Amino acid sequence: MNAPHRHEAPTPEIDAEAVRTYRVEEQIGYLIRRAHQRASAIFETVMRDFSVTPVQFAVMTKLHDLGPTSQNQVGRLVGVDPATMFGVARRLTTRGLVRPTADEADARLVLLTLTAEGIQVIEAMKSRGAEVTARTLEPLSPDEAAELVRLIARLG
Amino acid sequence: MNAPHRHEAPTPEIDAEAVRTYRVEEQIGYLIRRAHQRASAIFETVMRDFSVTPVQFAVMTKLHDLGPTSQNQVGRLVGVDPATMFGVARRLTTRGLVRPTADEADARLVLLTLTAEGIQVIEAMKSRGAEVTARTLEPLSPDEAAELVRLIARLG
DNA sequence: CCTCGATCATTCGCCTACGAACAGTCTTGT
DNA sequence: ACAAGACTGTTCGTAGGCGAATGATCGAGG
Numbered sequence: 001m002n003a004p005h006r007h008e009a010p011t012p013e014i015d016a017e018a019v020r021t022y023r024v025e026e027q028i029g030y031l032i033r034r035a036h037q038r039a040s041a042i043f044e045t046v047m048r049d050f051s052v053t054p055v056q057f058a059v060m061t062k063l064h065d066l067g068p069t070s071q072n073q074v075g076r077l078v079g080v081d082p083a084t085m086f087g088v089a090r091r092l093t094t095r096g097l098v099r100p101t102a103d104e105a106d107a108r109l110v111l112l113t114l115t116a117e118g119i120q121v122i123e124a125m126k127s128r129g130a131e132v133t134a135r136t137l138e139p140l141s142p143d144e145a146a147e148l149v150r151l152i153a154r155l156g
Numbered sequence: 157m158n159a160p161h162r163h164e165a166p167t168p169e170i171d172a173e174a175v176r177t178y179r180v181e182e183q184i185g186y187l188i189r190r191a192h193q194r195a196s197a198i199f200e201t202v203m204r205d206f207s208v209t210p211v212q213f214a215v216m217t218k219l220h221d222l223g224p225t226s227q228n229q230v231g232r233l234v235g236v237d238p239a240t241m242f243g244v245a246r247r248l249t250t251r252g253l254v255r256p257t258a259d260e261a262d263a264r265l266v267l268l269t270l271t272a273e274g275i276q277v278i279e280a281m282k283s284r285g286a287e288v289t290a291r292t293l294e295p296l297s298p299d300e301a302a303e304l305v306r307l308i309a310r311l312g
Numbered sequence: 313c314c315t316c317g318a319t320c321a322t323t324c325g326c327c328t329a330c331g332a333a334c335a336g337t338c339t340t341g342t
Numbered sequence: 343a344c345a346a347g348a349c350t351g352t353t354c355g356t357a358g359g360c361g362a363a364t365g366a367t368c369g370a371g372g
Contacts, residue, residue: 022217027289039185053328079193239323239361262319
């Protein structure tokens, strides 16, 4: 039942029964990945007019709530790592939705600020945000939707 | 209350109250994205020895279950679009886990087949699959975990 | 038989994601 | 005052994700 696993064999005890009964489409990781694809597609459909991605949107909501905030800090708050955040900030800046400024007290920081256009856009988007959520949760009853949100939040 | 929205103003009725009360971190889309990041990290930790990504793993499980299958078909079954599937197949082929062959009946198809090494790897990985799921659902009770899986599957 | 529409694989461009390495800059402890 | 360690942003490489376009091939209908 158990392999002799010699020096290079990458075979650390294979459970044949587990192998036989494994189904990817029932695993939580796979289901989350599919749900993520679907949620992104819905966001894209509802927010099409703005040409702003879900991550760009999350960053902008934070800047809207907090005012000028350093790049790494805002990334930390919305779950975007520094390397990714760099590109996100660059694209938002290029599009004129955000303006980078230097912090006077700390020369390392790049503060991000919403431009006037950025504020226009984020307010319009926030005001449509409920529709994205509603459409994403549409297959579930209100109770089920609330339960799903509660449970998935606890995974964090 | 409603803007006059001239020809270029991207301001289609902004609901000020909705704007004020919107919180990204409570939206299902945001929560799914965070959960996806966490689930991927756990997969990477548990499956580190194999250097196979979650998507590569999903593709390989399907090939293991079905035998030689065309690229697009496999992608369809695990939710990977043709453009992405192309890169996934190339990387699996380069690593020697999969071998591409031509279909005799249909010249368009590229059939993917697990190599002997690919079979070794996927069986070892399937046998550790339960650990990924367990760790991902660890913050929840068994009942809650089952409920989460049930609900998120219904989003598909 | 032959054309038209569907399907397959490929390519390009843009975006998110993250490990790893790096150079400035700041802070802390000695 | 200064060296050590921490933090910030940047860059590189690899990987998924997808819209859009393309060329090759297939299948169905006329």
